[in-house]
Amino acid sequence: MQVIVSSVVLGLVVAACSGNVFDLAVGDCFDDGDMSVEGVEEVGEVPMVECSEPHDNEVYAVVGIDGDRFPGEIAMRTEADEVCLDAFEGFVGLDYQTSVLDFGWLVPTAETWDAGDRVVACFIYRMDLEKVAGTLQGMGI
Secondary structure: EEEEEEEEEEEEOOOOOOEHHHHEEEEEEEEOOHHOOOOOOEEEEEEEOOOOOOEEEEEEEEOOOOOOOOOOOHHHHHHHHHHHHHHHHHHHOOOOOOOEEEEEEEEEEEEHHHHHEEEEEEEEEEEOOOEEEEOOOOOOO
């Protein structure tokens, strides 16, 4: 899967004590780990964290994508942006433009698409990069 954070493509991350990106669910929390490394484009695992502990990111939507053929990177990113933006206010309790939170997403690559990956996982984080403890669901910030 590809990971996009603030419109910057990040990449291959395999961390100890990590979770498979294909198993992420709404409410899962994870840290950036090596995702902050410039030039990273694909990620297979992320460092999972209990949401009650300080963490960087929280999954707020997991959306299935229809189609038999991989739509291409640009189309995949555009669709991810749309579905994540659509789900933002319902989870946070405040519209994206007003919120202090930002979002990123994990999207299928052509290779993972061919293996059956059809999921966009949307995650939120503090734009000021401050870690949070607890869920951001319904916080209205």
